[in-house]
Structure formats: structure tokens, C-alpha cells
Amino acid sequence: MAAPMELFCWSGGWGLPSVDLDSLAVLTYARFTGAPLKVHKITNPWRSPSGTLPALRTSHGEVISVPHKIITHLRKEKYNADYDLSARQGADTLAFMSLLEEKLLPVLIHTFWVDSKNFVEVTRKWYAEALPFPLNFFLPGRMQRQHLERLQLLCGEHRPEDEEELEKELYQEALECLTLLAQRLGSHRFFFGDAPASLDAFVFSYLVLLLQAKLPSGKLQAHLRGLPNLCAYCTHILSLYFPWDGGKARWRGGTGPWDSGQGLQERAPPPTFLPCPSAEVPPPRQTPAGPETEEEPYGRRNQILSVLAGLAAMAGYALLSGIVSIQRAAPARTPDTRALGMAEEDEEE
């Protein structure tokens, strides 16, 4: 029997199942289609099979790390959320995904990685706390540089001689994009009727990141909150498909399939709807019990290792600087009496 598919993705925070855009999109799609994935929520990208997150290990051992390809693979394995779409709706999906990528993605990157206040207080803080030692020292900075480069190449040719102007232009386009999405969604539950499709997974991941993260300077957030149908859309999907990851009251069934890596089978949506919260969720617990128990052994091990390293460093320094010296002892004679004997002889002579 083929091994089940395994998905490695960034773990959750800020009231979301995952803090990374791509991981969120893939997770949401998997939940929509009920794909039997073993989800590993990790905070160390070097532990994933491809070195980046998200990554999918298929049942044949192949590793895919581009989000679009992951979704294509799931589709091939017959977990297709777009099955019922007409040809025209499929075309609309492509078009709106391009719209998202061109208009919303730059602003999302800017909001989380470039805007200094947001970066220091929210993004870097989360990553520095979540990543294990010693990655937490250099990885957030490296990720920021990568995102900055990507942003510059995306908006590219308008050189940021005037950072403010570029920012204003970006935000204006994003506001327009949000309004367009709101108009397209109207009062439907999902973009194409009553069943979610892949477009919903992507739109949801973009919007919910903007909505839920507690950003100190969130102009886009303010605008988004002013579009009630999009807010309702996000909270609806969050409560329907991620009731236990949403940082709300724990899933009453006891231990939810947190991050213990158990197979995440799709269940029917919980029969009782949790009262639809407003966009403000209760302050999410940054270190919930699940990942804490998993990180405990690593924490203890890290402590022991660091104490040993400290001891070794001190001993090495002491030896090298001569505070402590080891003398070769001649066998079958205690060095002390021998030394004493020699000293006495010297004195006598």
C-alpha cells in the first residue's frame, strides 16, 4: 500500500492555521477536497524534505514544493475542488488568480516584510520565537532580504527613488483589487456558488492573513474590514474548515489533531456552528500546548547541549591559558611523595 501523502508547512499563529501564504493556500485546498494528508506543522524549514515550506511528499516519495504544482498533484490524485466548474468558471479562476498575484501579492509582501513597524513587531517576532536555535538569528533576516528582492523585481522598473510614492501606488492598486473581489463575490457563499473551489483557497489565504494578523500599521486591514462580505467570507471558511486551528476555544472533542502529525482525515463540518466571531479573534495563544509538548524534548536537549558546550569552553580555556595543567604522572609512584622526596633531597644537598 502506498504511503500516505505528507504535507510539511509552517505552523500556525495569529489565530490562523498557518502564517505563511503558500502553506495556508495549500492547507485550505486540502481541507476543501478532503484529501487524506498527513500534515506536519513545523517551524524549521530545514526539516522539510525540500528545504522550503510548503512541501508535499507524495505517496511515491517524490517531493513537490511549488504551491501550484502541489495543487495540480492533488487534482491528479482525484482530489479536485474544481470538478464542478464550467469552462467559463475555470477561465475566470485563472484570470482572478492572475489578478491576485499581480495586485495583492506585492502589497502583502510589503505589509509583512518591508513595512518596518509590522516587520519588527509582528513577522520577525513570530519567526524568531518559532524557529529553533540557531536559525532564529539569521533566518528571518534572510527571508526578509529574499522577499524584498522579490518585491523589487515584481514592481521592478519603478525604482524606489521615492519609496512613499511606490507604496502609495501599490496600496491604491491593492485597494482596487479588494473592491473588485468584493464586487465579484457579491452575496454568494463562495466564488462559484455553494461549493468551494481552488480560487476560494487562494483568495481566502490572502484575505485571512491581512485580516487576522494584529498589524500595527494596517491600512489595508482597515479597508478590508470595511468590506463586510469579504470579512464574512473569511470567518465563514475559518469556522467551517479550521475550527480548532483558529485559536478559538479548543475543539471540544479533546485532543484535536494539532501538530502531532496524525493523519488529518476530513470530517463533515461540525454540526453546531461556532458563533460567527467578528474579525477580532481572542488573542491567539502563541505557543499552544500541542507544539509545546513537541518542542519540549528539543528544548531540554538544547539546554543540556548548551551547558555541555559551556563547560567544554571553560575547560578548554583553562587548559590553554595554563590555569590548570596536566602533568604526566610516572607509573607506580605517587607524584606527590616523589616530588616531596626530590624536594627534600635537594634541600639536603
Next chain:
Amino acid sequence: MSLVAEAFVSQIAAAEPWPENATLYQQLKGEQILLSDNAASLAVQAFLQMCNLPIKVVCRANAEYMSPSGKVPFIHVGNQVVSELGPIVQFVKAKGHSLSDGLDEVQKAEMKAYMELVNNMLLTAELYLQWCDEATVGEITHARYGSPYPWPLNHILAYQKQWEVKRKMKAIGWGNKTLDQVLEDVDQCCQALSQRLGTQPYFFNKQPTELDALVFGHLYTILTTQLTNDELSEKVKNYSNLLAFCRRIEQHYFEDRGKGSLSIRLS
């Protein structure tokens, strides 16, 4: 443009009517211009034709450097210079001509989304083919791009541009794609456009919009440009309604008006 500057520009724009001597600048048509730039230029020309605004096309070797944003084509109207289709559409709208006024909100959203689709997939595929496919680069692109300049400037500029484009491709995730994957993306895009067009004459039924101009610009250029192989145009030719669409716009807006500015006719 910042909000204040934009409002200022639109006010000035609105004040003057469209002059007779408006010009559009692009690179030299015969020897220098590349596939993607030709497509963009044709799209703007088609758009202006659809709005019934006269425009003269002027070819300059340094058009790319004259342009305020570094991209061609750009138009010189009165004492203002505007480049790229998006800002040109807004500029023309400020002067009181618009093709998309009759659309409702949902249709406007769809139009913008499809324009982004064309930019995201078709334009990127054209850039990839021109600058990242070694056969095309060697045979066509390098020679054409550097043709107005003496040695060694022609090589230097061509390599510089190629390096820039390759960096951008890597940033958006197309760096590792093979030519076949790119052609497949083009096919997907054309399929989406074909399905959206259906049997209607234009994308939003009776009246053409800037989306029609953009799609026409790209598809027509793909169909009529000679590359090292015909795979790209074959992908487009698979969709008969897109071919009919291009022919219709060509006949209606270019031949009938006696412009005849399209040097190559669709067979």
C-alpha cells in the same frame, strides 16, 4: 503617480481635447522591435482606434529610453507623455473617452482580471521565449535588440537586458520552467480566453473594450511574427474563435479605416 499628481494630471488632461498631432513612439519596426514590445504597441494602437482617436506611429531606436517608465509604447499628447496601456487608458478616460463605461461592476472586475491574466501569462511567456530560450535568443533577439548600435554596445545592451529579464523570471518562479511548460501555460491562457469569448464578437458582447485591444495586440503579434519555430502560433491557432476575433478586429479597425498600418496580414 501619487494621488495628488494624478488628480492634477487628469485635470490638465481633461482641459484639452485630443489633438491632431498625437504620436505614439515605438522601436524600429523592421529591424529592432521585439515580439513583446510589438504586442504592447499594437494593443495601444488598437485601443486608440477603437476610441476613434487619431494617432501617428513614429519609430525611434531609443524609444525605450525616452519612455518615462522604461517601457514601450508611449504616447506624446499635447505636452504630456504617458506610457503603457494601463496609464494610457486612464489618461484617455480623463479626456472623456472610455470603452468600459457601459460595463457593470462585476464585468469591470472580470475585465481587469482577464487583462491581468494576459499580462501575467501571455506577456511573460513572450518574454521567456525571447530572452530565456537559447535558440531564439541567439538567432533573433540579440541581433534585433542591438541592431541600431555599433559594436560592442549592441552586445553589451543585449546581455544586460537578458540578465535583467532572467532575474525577473526567477523572481516570479518561471526561472526553472522548460519551454514545453511555458507553451502549456500559453495554451491554458488561450483556452481561458477562448472560453470567455465563446461565440460573442467581443469579450463583453457588442462593444470592444480595452481587454479586446490587449488580447488582439498579443494574439495578432504572436500569429504574424516569424520565430525559430511555429509552436507558439500553433497554440493560438488551435482556437478558431480567437482567430476569427483577430481577423474581425483587423478588418474593422485597421483595414476599413484605410490605416493599413499592419504590415503583415493574417492569412
